[in-house]
Amino acid sequence: xxxxxxxxxxxxxxxxxxxxxxxxxxxxxxxxxxxxxxxxxxxxxxxxxxxxxxxxxxxxxxxxxxxxxxxxxxxxxxxxxxxxxxxxxxxxxxxxxxxxxxxxxxxxxxxxxxxxxxxxxxxxxxxxxxxxxxxxxxxxxxxxxxxxxxxxxxxxxxxxxxxxxxxxxxxxxxxxxxxxxxxxxxxxxxxxxxxxxxxxxxxxxxxxxxxxxxxxxxxxxxxxxxxxxxxxxxxxxxxxxxxxxxxx
Amino acid sequence: xxxxxxxxxxxxxxxxxxxxxxxxxxxxxxxxxxxxxxxxxxxxxxxxxxxxxxxxxxxxxxxxxxxxxxxxxxxxxxxxxxxxxxxxxxxxxxxxxxxxxxxxxxxxxxxxxxxxxxxxxxxxxxxxxxxxxxxxxxxxxxxxxxxxxxxxxxxxxxxxxxxxxxxxxxxxxxxxxxxxxxxxxxxxxxxxxxxxxxxxxxxxxxxxxxxxxxxxxxxxxxxxxxxxxxxxxxxxxxxxxxxxxxxxxxxxxxxxxxxxxxxxxxx
Numbered sequence: 001x002x003x004x005x006x007x008x009x010x011x012x013x014x015x016x017x018x019x020x021x022x023x024x025x026x027x028x029x030x031x032x033x034x035x036x037x038x039x040x041x042x043x044x045x046x047x048x049x050x051x052x053x054x055x056x057x058x059x060x061x062x063x064x065x066x067x068x069x070x071x072x073x074x075x076x077x078x079x080x081x082x083x084x085x086x087x088x089x090x091x092x093x094x095x096x097x098x099x100x101x102x103x104x105x106x107x108x109x110x111x112x113x114x115x116x117x118x119x120x121x122x123x124x125x126x127x128x129x130x131x132x133x134x135x136x137x138x139x140x141x142x143x144x145x146x147x148x149x150x151x152x153x154x155x156x157x158x159x160x161x162x163x164x165x166x167x168x169x170x171x172x173x174x175x176x177x178x179x180x181x182x183x184x185x186x187x188x189x190x191x192x193x194x195x196x197x198x199x200x201x202x203x204x205x206x207x208x209x210x211x212x213x214x215x216x217x218x219x220x221x222x223x224x225x226x227x228x229x230x231x232x233x234x235x236x237x238x239x240x241x242x243x244x245x246x247x248x
Numbered sequence: 249x250x251x252x253x254x255x256x257x258x259x260x261x262x263x264x265x266x267x268x269x270x271x272x273x274x275x276x277x278x279x280x281x282x283x284x285x286x287x288x289x290x291x292x293x294x295x296x297x298x299x300x301x302x303x304x305x306x307x308x309x310x311x312x313x314x315x316x317x318x319x320x321x322x323x324x325x326x327x328x329x330x331x332x333x334x335x336x337x338x339x340x341x342x343x344x345x346x347x348x349x350x351x352x353x354x355x356x357x358x359x360x361x362x363x364x365x366x367x368x369x370x371x372x373x374x375x376x377x378x379x380x381x382x383x384x385x386x387x388x389x390x391x392x393x394x395x396x397x398x399x400x401x402x403x404x405x406x407x408x409x410x411x412x413x414x415x416x417x418x419x420x421x422x423x424x425x426x427x428x429x430x431x432x433x434x435x436x437x438x439x440x441x442x443x444x445x446x447x448x449x450x451x452x453x454x455x456x457x458x459x460x461x462x463x464x465x466x467x468x469x470x471x472x473x474x475x476x477x478x479x480x481x482x483x484x485x486x487x488x489x490x491x492x493x494x495x496x497x498x499x500x501x502x503x504x505x506x507x508x509x510x511x512x513x514x515x
């Protein structure tokens with residue numbers, strides 16, 4: 001166990017080198033219960049690799065990576081499912097853990113795809129599939145959620161609603177979240193800690209701190225920095241899937 | 249009752265079909281048909297070993313096949329050769345070595361056709377015993393590793409990330425494959441075992457919409473193939489293995505009719 005009971009994952013100068021090429025190097029971060037840590041950075045900066053290191057998918061890493069929980073929900077960035085498998089959404093939901101019917105229904109309702117429950121996974125659109133992936137990850141009441149671009153391909157209103165949902169889950173389940181996203185606007189409203197990657201950690205801290213950092217500005221440009229620091233708007237309502245608005 | 253060779257063959261065949269059904273689904277899902285072939289080819293070496301040392305064939309085949317599987321895993325780690333090249337290397341070299349060894353064993357009369365294509369006359373009460381002990385054992389172990397094996401078949405990283413230990417499940421599955429080949433070699437023959445694994449499962453895929461359904465249909469398909477095949481074999485005096493596989497093919501062709509209908513509905 002960790003000294004601090006709240007720590008779920010701890011990386012200490014963790015890195016991965018494959019064929020003498022560093023995919024990512026010297027990453028130190030920790031994920032705590034109820035906190036959202038966001039990884040940002042350009043393409044190829046090692047965000048997904050860092051997430052996989054945190055999850056323990058890579059065995060031979062440099063540095064240290066410790067995971068203190070086995071209750072994990074993971075939404076990978078790329079998922080290549082072999083469609084020769086006859087797999088319905090309801091089969092996919094219980095892939096790694098047996099769940100009660102109620103838990104499956106609740107999770108699918110939360111991400112707005114309950115109507116797809118009996119559909120074949122191969123027949124879903126990209127956005128629908130993404131919602132199912134997220135539903136599967138949250139349905140098992142995880143202590144740690146790792147979301148690698150969880151809203152890719154989701155429509156604009158859905159995207160906002162799903163980020164609200166992610167924030168709500170982190171509060172209600174008190175689970176720690178490692179989030180990877182390109183959308184600076186939406187992410188920053190909910191994030192507690194930002195780690196900016198570019199093959200290594202170029203800066204980290206609260207969203208405001210990172211926005212002021214010169215390395216961040218160099219990487220993303222002045223405009224991105226303004227987005228980050230100006231972001232103050234917080235939603236007080238949830239968008240349900242029919243486009244309705246529900247007050248919290 | 250067990251005195252009758254046909255009844256013995258039937259009991260043995262049905263025992264095999266119950267096991268090849270679920271395993272065959274994984275062979276299709278995980279694209280392991282060539283792997284199955286490799287293990288089956290290596291079984292010849294196991295058979296010759298059994299004859300030489302006057303040892304039980306099933307046990308000897310199991311030992312050789314699982315060793316070949318372990319060698320394969322080791323070679324995959326050690327070399328940069330692609331998986332299919334390694335499989336071909338092991339399949340053909342173990343078959344060749346097996347045949348060479350047979351050449352040396354001039355003092356034993358071999359029924360090569362029986363080895364390659366199965367022989368119902370050769371099924372003894374001992375074989376039935378091995379099939380009905382080994383078969384359920386394979387199924388119980390498969391049931392125990394089902395979750396991690398299936399999850400990693402769908403997506404390896406999800407299974408690994410969520411703590412299911414897919415590597416262990418994969419290793420155990422490999423041993424189970426060696427097990428089914430060991431218990432079914434006498435009945436189906438080493439050239440046709442992979443067919444017994446794949447064809448009923450492929451038939452099941454055509455008519456299933458969930459993994460569980462596919463497993464059930466695959467078992468039913470296998471059982472029907474054995475019954476149909478053995479009846480044909482008895483009636484027309486054909487080899488048991490090819491007759492069973494031909495029956496499975498017949499069921500597969502029937503299943504295509506259903507798939508045609510559902511494609512029509514989609515359009």
